[in-house]
Amino acid sequence: MSVTPASSHCRLISTELNLRPTQVEAATALFGEGATVPFIARYRKEKTGSLDEVALQTIRDRLEQLAELDKRRDSILGSLTERQLLTPELESAVRGASTLAGLEDLYLPYRPKRRTRAQMARERGLEPLANHLLLQEPSLDRSAPPKPISARKRACPARKKPWKGPVTSSPSSSASTRKPARPCAPTSRPSR
Numbered sequence: 001m002s003v004t005p006a007s008s009h010c011r012l013i014s015t016e017l018n019l020r021p022t023q024v025e026a027a028t029a030l031f032g033e034g035a036t037v038p039f040i041a042r043y044r045k046e047k048t049g050s051l052d053e054v055a056l057q058t059i060r061d062r063l064e065q066l067a068e069l070d071k072r073r074d075s076i077l078g079s080l081t082e083r084q085l086l087t088p089e090l091e092s093a094v095r096g097a098s099t100l101a102g103l104e105d106l107y108l109p110y111r112p113k114r115r116t117r118a119q120m121a122r123e124r125g126l127e128p129l130a131n132h133l134l135l136q137e138p139s140l141d142r143s144a145p146p147k148p149i150s151a152r153k154r155a156c157p158a159r160k161k162p163w164k165g166p167v168t169s170s171p172s173s174s175a176s177t178r179k180p181a182r183p184c185a186p187t188s189r190p191s192r
Contacts, residue, residue: 006028007025009028009062009063009066009067010024010025010028012066013059013062013063013066016062017055017058017059017062019051019055019059020049022049023048023049023051024059026044026047026048026049027040027048027051027056027059027060028059028063030044030047030048031059031060031063037053037056037057037060038053040056041053041056065100068100069097069098069099069100069103072100072103072104073094073095073097073103076094076103076106076107077091077094077095079110079112080094080107080110083110083112085110090106090110093106094106094107
């Protein structure tokens with residue numbers, strides 16, 4: 001006789017809540033038919049052995065937890081089998097896990113790592129360029145690197161004198177006010 005997950009769950013719940021297995025099995029069958037907790041507590045007392053609403057809610061919640069645990073367990077076993085990482089010891093440990101947290105702790109070392117944008121860039125060979133940009137080392141091709149923006153601002157002649165004209169929210173259309181600002185503007189936009 002094979003043990004189905006529902007019957008093993010009923011036995012587990014009956015021992016956890018100190019109830020008769022027939023009470024838990026009857027409540028499980030009624031929940032499976034779509035009955036609600038108040039309905040079972042009021043109109044199906046003869047089937048459940050007069051379980052109250054609190055006990056029925058506890059049974060329902062625990063059944064949902066165990067179903068979720070089984071679903072996650074199957075997902076983990078499928079993932080480990082697909083990646084050929086499943087050993088008999090690991091399989092027995094995963095099947096024996098009684099909580100979702102314990103199951104996730106077992107799976108953590110085997111969980112596939114997420115591919116970040118940085119990892120994809122490394123795979124494409126862009127790590128030396130990133131290091132060059134971060135460290136501001138001399139250029140890779142031995143030509144002089146472009147000046148940083150802060151150096152361009154210091155060399156800007158318009159920065160030496162503070163602006164004395166009126167402050168407006170829109171740029172001026174007269175050539176005399178635009179001309180001093182042009183040396184500060186970059187000649188070309190950096191490409192992305």
